[in-house]
Amino acid sequence: MTGKVWLVGAGPGDIGLMTIKGKSLLEKADVIIYDHLVGNEILSSLDDSKKLINVGKLAGHHPIPQEQINRILVEEAQKGLKVVRLKGGDPFLFGRGGEELAELKMYGIPYEVVPGVTSSLAVPAYSGIPVTHRDFASSVHIITGHKKQGQNEDMDYEALVRAGGTLVFLMGVTALSDIRRKLLEAGMSPDMPAAVLQEGTTAGQKRVSATLGNLEDKVREDKIRPPAIIVVGQVCRLADILSWREELPLFGMRIILTRPRKLMSYLAEKLRMKGAEVLELPAIDTAAVMENRRLSQCFVHIDRYDWIVFTSQIGVQIFFEQTERKMLDIRKLSGAKFAVIGEGTRAALGKRGIYADLIPDIFDGESLGRALACQKIRGKRILIPRAEKGNEQLVPILEQAGAFVEDVAVYRTVYHAGGAVSIKEEFEKGRIDLVVFTSSSTVEGFAAVTEGMDYSKLKAACIGRQTAETAAKYNMKCMAAKKATLEDLTELILEMKSQCK
Numbered sequence: 001m002t003g004k005v006w007l008v009g010a011g012p013g014d015i016g017l018m019t020i021k022g023k024s025l026l027e028k029a030d031v032i033i034y035d036h037l038v039g040n041e042i043l044s045s046l047d048d049s050k051k052l053i054n055v056g057k058l059a060g061h062h063p064i065p066q067e068q069i070n071r072i073l074v075e076e077a078q079k080g081l082k083v084v085r086l087k088g089g090d091p092f093l094f095g096r097g098g099e100e101l102a103e104l105k106m107y108g109i110p111y112e113v114v115p116g117v118t119s120s121l122a123v124p125a126y127s128g129i130p131v132t133h134r135d136f137a138s139s140v141h142i143i144t145g146h147k148k149q150g151q152n153e154d155m156d157y158e159a160l161v162r163a164g165g166t167l168v169f170l171m172g173v174t175a176l177s178d179i180r181r182k183l184l185e186a187g188m189s190p191d192m193p194a195a196v197l198q199e200g201t202t203a204g205q206k207r208v209s210a211t212l213g214n215l216e217d218k219v220r221e222d223k224i225r226p227p228a229i230i231v232v233g234q235v236c237r238l239a240d241i242l243s244w245r246e247e248l249p250l251f252g253m254r255i256i257l258t259r260p261r262k263l264m265s266y267l268a269e270k271l272r273m274k275g276a277e278v279l280e281l282p283a284i285d286t287a288a289v290m291e292n293r294r295l296s297q298c299f300v301h302i303d304r305y306d307w308i309v310f311t312s313q314i315g316v317q318i319f320f321e322q323t324e325r326k327m328l329d330i331r332k333l334s335g336a337k338f339a340v341i342g343e344g345t346r347a348a349l350g351k352r353g354i355y356a357d358l359i360p361d362i363f364d365g366e367s368l369g370r371a372l373a374c375q376k377i378r379g380k381r382i383l384i385p386r387a388e389k390g391n392e393q394l395v396p397i398l399e400q401a402g403a404f405v406e407d408v409a410v411y412r413t414v415y416h417a418g419g420a421v422s423i424k425e426e427f428e429k430g431r432i433d434l435v436v437f438t439s440s441s442t443v444e445g446f447a448a449v450t451e452g453m454d455y456s457k458l459k460a461a462c463i464g465r466q467t468a469e470t471a472a473k474y475n476m477k478c479m480a481a482k483k484a485t486l487e488d489l490t491e492l493i494l495e496m497k498s499q500c501k
Helices: 020-028 040-045 066-078 097-106 119-126 157-163 173-185 215-221 234-242 265-273 293-300 313-325 343-350 365-373 394-400 423-428 440-449 465-472 486-500
Strands: 004-009 031-034 051-054 082-087 111-114 140-144 166-170 193-198 206-211 228-232 254-257 277-280 284-288 307-310 337-340 381-387 404-415 434-437 459-462 477-480
Touching: 004 020, 004 066, 004 097, 020 082, 020 111, 031 066, 040 277, 051 066, 066 082, 066 097, 082 097, 097 111, 119 140, 119 166, 119 193, 119 228, 140 157, 157 173, 166 173, 173 215, 173 228, 193 215, 193 234, 206 215, 206 234, 228 234, 254 265, 254 423, 265 277, 265 486, 284 313, 284 440, 293 313, 293 404, 307 313, 307 343, 307 365, 313 343, 313 381, 313 404, 337 343, 337 365, 365 394, 381 394, 394 404, 404 440, 434 440, 434 465, 434 486, 440 465, 459 465, 459 486, 465 477, 477 486
Parallel strands: 004 082, 004 111, 031 051, 031 082, 140 166, 254 277, 254 434, 307 337, 307 381, 381 404, 434 459, 459 477
Antiparallel strands: 166 228, 193 206, 193 228, 284 404
8 A cells, every 4th residue: 555645845844834735734644754954833833643754954964865765754644654754944946846746756656746835025025025016126036045966056146137137035043144145246336235034934033134245244233143144135124114014902922722632622722823833742641541430420310410510621521522423312411500610711611502591600610619608509410421620629519518429530630741833942042931830730741741841940831729829839030810710810921021021
């Protein structure tokens, strides 16, 4: 059996610029082979239960030669697997995609190409530079600034200058001195507007605007580093007028989310819409308790319960998955009232067509227990399908109020390590501004998978008081949201960003 290879462009970094088809293929792939220029937002979203192979190449340093990458593609496809070759930007624009497909063609391996958004257009756009403009440039020329090893420069700079359009040099920062000199020798005015754009579309986005004559000095002064692109042309003068991304409230922030991946999307999207770069690095995962005899016994007499209490969205999900698995008639729940710990859990229950009868003012286990204790529960039967290690205060409060409580573990929390992005490495490089915790278990999981890290340097946004208390145990610099909701947590993050200005 022969598998198939999809050559997929990942775009310039921002996960929102990944194509719909590319994202769909990542979800279906058995193997993902990625390189250095794929953005961390995208890498952090990859399902690490798949086989992930890093063939990243840095400028001037090639840990895996192209010939070996070609061989890996062939070998994985020959196993009958669905293989995605994920490349930064567009795979056919200075991405050596043609060489990889030629190898696959030689071995008779089927393939498809999924184009990607190229940094040569997207990065200037994110900096307010339109590469063409009716008043300034009617053409754009994309040039590689990275010469093939052992080859002489064959670029006709005089032709580029005569063309009069916008020039975009990819992978050209290390060659900036030569590029600048050759453009000037070809007759370009030293007063021509120019810009160097570092890490465009990510939290590290940075723009240096100058003239061609003093561009090199400005780049050295501002310590610009790869990956960056060079733009030369009259359109560069529009950057200060048309720039937009810098105006977003969370621009420049790189944030780690630690909650389980299946709960990540809503908060991640809210933060990205406000300009943050969000790394989805779950510190914990959840696993349903299979062949759950205690829950099955509860289902036999489900109509006897007066209250069913949910302390998490996951608890709601797994409880109803089990009712379907056991073919439990949902109408047997009609005699019970429902209590939930917070807004997210209420929303999850609402999606099942059931609207909570009780939600506490403060979204934690103790407050939920006290709110229920005020509901005349003496002699009442209460079912709590929740995590294996749940809040220790909830059940005693209910039992002291005279209720008969069935506390059933329907899922367990497991610490999650791995993935294509190293949390420790990102912190050591000073590339993380904030970590977001949505429960005490996410704090504990984070600490477990980053053991040895200096947490005193870590800033944490916590969803509630209990979560903040857990983070404080590790000497994290933490703040808690006013209410334990994702909206209040987002407001806290905005507040923390404003304090950093």
